[in-house]
Amino acid sequence: MTVYSLVRELKPDADVFIVNGFPVSGETELAEEDSCWLIRRGEMPAAEEMERLLYARHTPGVHDRIKKSSVGIMGLGGLGSMVAFALARIGVGHLLLVDFDVVDPSNLNRQNYFVDQVGMRKTAALRANLNRVNPYLQIETIDTVLTEQSISTIFAKVDVLAECFDSAEMKAAALRCALTVLKGKPFVGASGVAGFGDNNLILTSKIRTGVYLVGDRETAARPGEGLMAPRVGIAAHHQANQILRLLLNVA
């Protein structure tokens, strides 16, 4: 049986065919146990459909874990907003997003916000944006200035912590927290992401069991060496992939 014959039978207006997680042509022959998804371009997927697409893309074992996972993101700037997007796209089931700030025009060179969101709370703006990627995720937001003390209570229940602060002081505070009060909780932080230096100086380093730092560890944001989407994005996606590896127990 080909995909086309299935289309004629089940969903004649379908024009995108996914078999076992990959897009295929209509002539593709189907085999026993194949998982097949028929999509009409432009049609809004229901929760179950979205879910099954992610299952098919990621393979069921992997997606089950991702879906049940929770990740806490400290700081929703260039790193945090991009980490959140990457995790939402793969369907991480629970996201806890914390920031105190509002979207500023100077954020738009790297952060996942839009010009019509200037002045909005980052928590509310990011929630709205992630809902446009996948409306079926559980997103919790807290609008507060985090401190070394409050990190340990606010993030006590998440599976993995993402440190995405701008301030070097808070980056240090978050790591100290992860190595003391929250000891044992997987942690992925970042330091040294400014400018447009060599891509490959951005590294993911394991500093303790379950504790990772991303970045070149040297390049601070300063006048003449600002934060820009490409390099901050490289670091954010290092963080997101390391978080995924921790969730899947391969790190």
Add this chain to the structure above:
Amino acid sequence: MRMNIICNGKEMAVVEGTTLEELILELQLNPATVVAECDGRIVLRDEYSQVTLSQGAVLELIRFVGGG
């Protein structure tokens, strides 16, 4: 009198009685942006000026830079 400590894997001579805070400042770092482990224990931020380094102390300093 000077004594030797090990900081991030390297031997270093410091004046006896040097505190963790003083050492971090001597290295031209801002103590607020450094996570410090002394002899296997993470030092809390408000203890930096109270921890006096002893001969042979093994220190691990993790420095952070801003931007994100």
